[in-house]
Amino acid sequence: MNLNQASYDRHDRMLRIALPILVLVLVLLIWEAVVRINHIPPYMLPGPGLILRTLADDWELLSQSLLVTLATTVEGFLFAACGGVGLAVLFNQSRLLEYSLYPYAVILQVTPIVAIAPLLLIYLPQPLAVLACAWIVAFFPVLANTTLGLHSVDRNLTDLFTLYGASRRQVLWHLKLPSALPYILGGLQIAGGLSLIGAVVAEIAAGSAGAGSGLAYRIAESGYRLNIPRMFAALLLLSVAGIAIFYALSFVNHLALRRWHESALSRET
Amino acid sequence: MPPAINSQTSLLALHDVSKQFPNGTLALSNLNFDIRRGEFLSLLGPSGCGKSTALRIIAGLSAPSQGRVEWLAAAADKMSRIGFVFQEPTLMPWASVFDNAALPLVLKRAASETIVKRVTGALDRVGLAKFRQVFPRELSGGMRMRVSIARALVTEPQLLLMDEPFAALDEITRFKLNNDLLQVWQATGTTVVFVTHSVFESVYLSSRILVMSARPGRVFTELAIEAPYPRDQNFRTSAEYAAYCRRASMALAQAMADDTPAGDGDRT
Numbered sequence: 001m002n003l004n005q006a007s008y009d010r011h012d013r014m015l016r017i018a019l020p021i022l023v024l025v026l027v028l029l030i031w032e033a034v035v036r037i038n039h040i041p042p043y044m045l046p047g048p049g050l051i052l053r054t055l056a057d058d059w060e061l062l063s064q065s066l067l068v069t070l071a072t073t074v075e076g077f078l079f080a081a082c083g084g085v086g087l088a089v090l091f092n093q094s095r096l097l098e099y100s101l102y103p104y105a106v107i108l109q110v111t112p113i114v115a116i117a118p119l120l121l122i123y124l125p126q127p128l129a130v131l132a133c134a135w136i137v138a139f140f141p142v143l144a145n146t147t148l149g150l151h152s153v154d155r156n157l158t159d160l161f162t163l164y165g166a167s168r169r170q171v172l173w174h175l176k177l178p179s180a181l182p183y184i185l186g187g188l189q190i191a192g193g194l195s196l197i198g199a200v201v202a203e204i205a206a207g208s209a210g211a212g213s214g215l216a217y218r219i220a221e222s223g224y225r226l227n228i229p230r231m232f233a234a235l236l237l238l239s240v241a242g243i244a245i246f247y248a249l250s251f252v253n254h255l256a257l258r259r260w261h262e263s264a265l266s267r268e269t
Numbered sequence: 270m271p272p273a274i275n276s277q278t279s280l281l282a283l284h285d286v287s288k289q290f291p292n293g294t295l296a297l298s299n300l301n302f303d304i305r306r307g308e309f310l311s312l313l314g315p316s317g318c319g320k321s322t323a324l325r326i327i328a329g330l331s332a333p334s335q336g337r338v339e340w341l342a343a344a345a346d347k348m349s350r351i352g353f354v355f356q357e358p359t360l361m362p363w364a365s366v367f368d369n370a371a372l373p374l375v376l377k378r379a380a381s382e383t384i385v386k387r388v389t390g391a392l393d394r395v396g397l398a399k400f401r402q403v404f405p406r407e408l409s410g411g412m413r414m415r416v417s418i419a420r421a422l423v424t425e426p427q428l429l430l431m432d433e434p435f436a437a438l439d440e441i442t443r444f445k446l447n448n449d450l451l452q453v454w455q456a457t458g459t460t461v462v463f464v465t466h467s468v469f470e471s472v473y474l475s476s477r478i479l480v481m482s483a484r485p486g487r488v489f490t491e492l493a494i495e496a497p498y499p500r501d502q503n504f505r506t507s508a509e510y511a512a513y514c515r516r517a518s519m520a521l522a523q524a525m526a527d528d529t530p531a532g533d534g535d536r537t
Binding site: 154156157159160161162163164165166170174175178181259260261262 | 325328329330351353355357359361362363364372373375376377404405406424
């Protein structure tokens with residue numbers, strides 16, 4: 001019975017990995033076949049083979065651009081993480097500060113970044129403007145999640161800290177921040193993906209102004225030059241970068257919470 | 270009638286303590302009783318009689334609307350003299366058993382040798398010596414409650430306040446913890462105030478029971494349990510125990526009858 005269950009589980013896990021790969025291979029084969037049978041020219045729709053070849057041929061250029069975009073994304077993410085957590089802690093310590101500033105954080109969040117990017121490009125040098133965009137988009141989920149987390153403290157534990165005469169700093173350090181950690185990590189996971197989106201949006205805006213060196217700029221530039229295979233290759237790299245960021249943050253999340261949090265518990269047992 | 274309070278034998282006294290919540294509910298009305306040094310005192314009463322509120326007022330977690338709590342023992346820092354055990358274990362899920370039990374000392378910035386010595390001692394006392402590095406989620410409900418008790422013991426409190434600590438446990442675990450709690454109480458010589466709605470638990474544990482009635486909460490009657498300690502399974506099955514349980518049950522029934530004014534329609 002148990003053995004059956006175990007082998008069923010293993011079977012299930014294999015299917016989980018094998019089926020998406022099978023779908024991918026099928027789609028790519030059909031794509032390639034459609035392109036070849038119908039003789040679709042590469043500037044309309046390149047086949048997967050050509051895209052991979054372009055990726056290899058243009059690797060020097062594209063990898064440079066990838067590094068630029070990744071650097072912006074990581075910087076934007078780090079600033080957003082520090083700023084979001086820091087501001088949430090300040091808000092938590094001072095209600096007046098929260099009342100004064102929180103509405104503006106919301107305004108920053110709800111105004112579409114595509115609309116802000118061209119403005120920022122006017123007032124800031126191009127790399128800084130791109131960084132600012134990545135930061136603006138990534139910052140709010142960290143702030144909102146950390147704020148929620150800092151308010152989600154077990155009331156009995158708060159009483160216990162009061163009973164033993166804990167200082168504000170002790171309550172923050174020993175109680176509020178650990179309680180908020182799962183929320184903060186959740187916010188960071190969203191922020192990682194959004195930071196990449198912010199950087200891409202700003203690079204596209206910068207690209208339409210004819211400046212830049214990131215991957216999204218390459219996409220815009222290749223579009224103007226009708227170099228569609230390179231567009232696809234750059235897009236592929238962006239997706240891979242996004243997936244890598246997501247899984248890297250999931251892994252950090254798991255490492256930090258695996259010993260105590262419910263979300264990590266179900267994954268282990 | 271407030272009982273005569275003797276400052277030689279009393280640790281703490283409540284004088285005419287009343288508590289009205291902001292929503293208008295009168296939780297406690299003219300509560301008068303003292304807590305005697307070294308005793309095991311139970312507050313027994315129906316749900317909503319303000320037992321827990323009284324405990325929070327004694328702990329200083331809640332201020333009385335009227336009246337006062339007077340400490341009769343000369344305690345330099347009375348807050349460090351109180352241990353509190355909540356109805357739930359209330360552990361920090363991100364911290365190991367050792368770190369959870371060490372919390373009160375860490376907050377008081379005690380020296381690390383003191384912390385290690387006292388926490389080790391307290392964990393030994395509740396039978397968790399082997400579980401120092403384990404996290405709360407890996408423990409059973411009863412063991413979590415033991416951690417909670419160890420945490421209350423590390424400051425070596427003069428007064429241990431317990432708010433229905435075993436209410437959520439199964440009966441077998443509860444019996445075991447009752448016995449262990451009595452052992453801890455006798456070994457440390459601390460004073461315990463134990464809130465419960467279980468007649469049997471209160472009789473088994475206490476040297477004195479205050480039966481409370483509800484709406485507003487007040488002391489209905491007092492019952493001394495004169496059976497000698499140490500008490501064990503033999504006591505639980507004795508005729509003496511049964512007789513005390515009967516008396517306590519009757520007192521509780523009277524307290525609840527006393528508390529039903531005509532036309533009270535919102536009883537829960």
